[in-house]
Amino acid sequence: MRAARFTLDPAFTVGEVNPRLFGSFVEHLGRCVYTGVFEPGHPAADAEGLRQDVLELVRELGVTAVRYPGGNFVSGHRWEDSVGPLRDRPRRLDLAWRSTETNRFGLSEYIAFLKKIGPQAEPMIAVNLGTRGVAEALALQEYANHPAGTALSDLRAEHGDKDPFGIRLWCLGNEMDGPWQTGHKTAEEYGRVAAETARAMRRIDPDVELVACGSSSRAMDTFAAWEATVLQETYDLVDHISLHAYYEPHDGDVDSFLASAVDMESFIESVVATCDHVGARLKSTKRIDLSFDEWNVWYMSKAQAEVSALDWPEAPRLLEDNYSVLDAVVLGSLLIALLRHADRVTVACLAQLVNVIAPIMTEPGGPAWRQTTFFPFSQASRYGRGEVLDVRVDSPTYGTAKYGEADLLHATAVRAEDGSVTVFAVNRSRTGALPLEVALSGLHLTDIVEHSALADADPDARNTLADPERVAPHPVDGTALSGGRLTAALEPLSWNVIRLR
Numbered sequence: 001m002r003a004a005r006f007t008l009d010p011a012f013t014v015g016e017v018n019p020r021l022f023g024s025f026v027e028h029l030g031r032c033v034y035t036g037v038f039e040p041g042h043p044a045a046d047a048e049g050l051r052q053d054v055l056e057l058v059r060e061l062g063v064t065a066v067r068y069p070g071g072n073f074v075s076g077h078r079w080e081d082s083v084g085p086l087r088d089r090p091r092r093l094d095l096a097w098r099s100t101e102t103n104r105f106g107l108s109e110y111i112a113f114l115k116k117i118g119p120q121a122e123p124m125i126a127v128n129l130g131t132r133g134v135a136e137a138l139a140l141q142e143y144a145n146h147p148a149g150t151a152l153s154d155l156r157a158e159h160g161d162k163d164p165f166g167i168r169l170w171c172l173g174n175e176m177d178g179p180w181q182t183g184h185k186t187a188e189e190y191g192r193v194a195a196e197t198a199r200a201m202r203r204i205d206p207d208v209e210l211v212a213c214g215s216s217s218r219a220m221d222t223f224a225a226w227e228a229t230v231l232q233e234t235y236d237l238v239d240h241i242s243l244h245a246y247y248e249p250h251d252g253d254v255d256s257f258l259a260s261a262v263d264m265e266s267f268i269e270s271v272v273a274t275c276d277h278v279g280a281r282l283k284s285t286k287r288i289d290l291s292f293d294e295w296n297v298w299y300m301s302k303a304q305a306e307v308s309a310l311d312w313p314e315a316p317r318l319l320e321d322n323y324s325v326l327d328a329v330v331l332g333s334l335l336i337a338l339l340r341h342a343d344r345v346t347v348a349c350l351a352q353l354v355n356v357i358a359p360i361m362t363e364p365g366g367p368a369w370r371q372t373t374f375f376p377f378s379q380a381s382r383y384g385r386g387e388v389l390d391v392r393v394d395s396p397t398y399g400t401a402k403y404g405e406a407d408l409l410h411a412t413a414v415r416a417e418d419g420s421v422t423v424f425a426v427n428r429s430r431t432g433a434l435p436l437e438v439a440l441s442g443l444h445l446t447d448i449v450e451h452s453a454l455a456d457a458d459p460d461a462r463n464t465l466a467d468p469e470r471v472a473p474h475p476v477d478g479t480a481l482s483g484g485r486l487t488a489a490l491e492p493l494s495w496n497v498i499r500l501r
Ligand code: AHR
Pocket: 027, 070, 071, 072, 073, 174, 175, 216, 294, 351, 352
């Protein structure tokens, strides 16, 4: 096969990576919270019921902003149910997932969870604009963030949290364009309530960062018109617009699935164009950034049947996709797509964190382990910090039913503050190794620190409860750097991390 090539030059950059690009998502859905992050009585649980084994994996994963409490769940959620003494917390029907919510875990427990992850973890709270509106969003903001001396801030202190939570990042509802959403709205209706909520929240604190709901997927009939209408109402009042995308192989079409990032990149570019079009119409110099606050591989067709069969159980096993090597390579490619647009995508949340379409799995009363998708995320979060270099690949291509000819190589590179560079690359070929040649210009790189790959003779290999360490990245031999030229062979269907200094 002919080599795939690109040139790296520090003069050509995309932008700084915002640490929030490595965000995640904890929703009251299935076992993400209960028996996921929170399981009082588990041998690894601390005094607050948080599983230490899960916390350790969350730290290793390297997540930053953690979106909470939903998702579809938030559109019927009453935040007051989730605070205060446990004995007073009501059990409620969760219409989104046909489950019973016990409210044993709520806002204060979530903040405690973030603190235990460490200083890199940041709260990102969605307010309910489905069944509720401006008043309840303001009450939640006052409860969470006001220092003291008002009924709601004093109530927080009475509940044991004297210090305000300091939540900066807020989502104004969730997927309000979707007919499945409790309190679903038209773009005009949502645009108005989002603008009024944003205006009022900024009166409490002008520095809050607000995310308006974009489309729940680019496949929605209203996609782009929705964004334009919502932004026309909210442009001066919000900082971000949200994007959501999930990928799976449809009808066994693995080749198109492997090129999912082609769709993700063009989705991002369409939303950027829509934001900038509205900005131009409003003669604004302000720039709206993108919050890709739900993205992942998700075998969604299976989940729809699961949910409709539920009869209000507590923490059912839902959306517990078990990911293969193939899925992890696609997820790596989606990370590359986000990094390649780091100039505009400043928040991104892998949906979700534990058990529910998640990189971390647990067994109630049993162990916690890493799915295959854990590895590309943790490596990207660890080494993808700094400035993204502009990568324009010249690659052999392959045919896909959905996207036509797609590059076999998908790649990006990030330069850290100390001058070291990490190349992230995916070989989409299912049959052949892909020779890679990278010309390094003006970067003064002389050593290869490591070339690690996630690939397997069996692309369907997975980590499971019975065999939790079946799949992990391995070192690759033969990668060379000399005379400003990096050469490597990328294994078929592989995610690669090549670190240079
Ligand atoms: O992440 C699972 C669900 O997907 C979320 O609750 C919803 O926002 C999206 O449709």
